[in-house]
Amino acid sequence: FHSFGERILxxxxxxxxLPVNFSIYTASQQWMMVYNNLTRxxxxxxxxxxxxxxxxxxxxxxxxxxxxxxxxxxAYLKYAQEAVLNTDSEINPEEETRRLLEVGxxxxxxxxxxxxxGALDFGDxxxxxxxxxxxxxxxxxxxxxxxxxxxVDEFQDxxxxxxxxxxxxxxxxxxxxxxxxxxx
Numbered sequence: 001f002h003s004f005g006e007r008i009l010x011x012x013x014x015x016x017x018l019p020v021n022f023s024i025y026t027a028s029q030q031w032m033m034v035y036n037n038l039t040r041x042x043x044x045x046x047x048x049x050x051x052x053x054x055x056x057x058x059x060x061x062x063x064x065x066x067x068x069x070x071x072x073x074x075a076y077l078k079y080a081q082e083a084v085l086n087t088d089s090e091i092n093p094e095e096e097t098r099r100l101l102e103v104g105x106x107x108x109x110x111x112x113x114x115x116x117x118g119a120l121d122f123g124d125x126x127x128x129x130x131x132x133x134x135x136x137x138x139x140x141x142x143x144x145x146x147x148x149x150x151x152v153d154e155f156q157d158x159x160x161x162x163x164x165x166x167x168x169x170x171x172x173x174x175x176x177x178x179x180x181x182x183x184x
Contacts, residue, residue, distance in 0.1 A: 001162045005125030012139050016132050019118045030060050030121055037113050041106050045099045063107050067123025068159040073108040080104035126161045133168050148175055155180040
């Protein structure tokens, strides 16, 4: 999935404003990027006094999971802001709201910094491909013509965003075969 997304974005990413020569950051490059830009993140809840970098890995995993579920930074921020209005929570509503807004803001900042560096992470390869196909119907039609038949191996490991990509590309003919391990 990731190499497919990379290939599509190298060919068509400029149509949604991605640099043509983007790089793909590894987990350690992502960590260093966040560490080097820590002051740009408005972290209070997730910045322990003794070790300000303690939660960087957890935040990066959270952002990765959001991308796997096709949750954009904008959608995350919107959800957090709506949570501000709905303070019916049994736990401390102000604290929960601050936490959600902090994570949403950090997710947005993280993606901005990635783009400033001309970089994407692995989740971006799928999420930006989906964004491209949603916003550029001509590209979707062209890719559907190019990939008339789709085979997905290890289907049991497919996440939501990858599944949405498969559905978009396979429609309307739905010439798709999937292979999965029923022991998993």
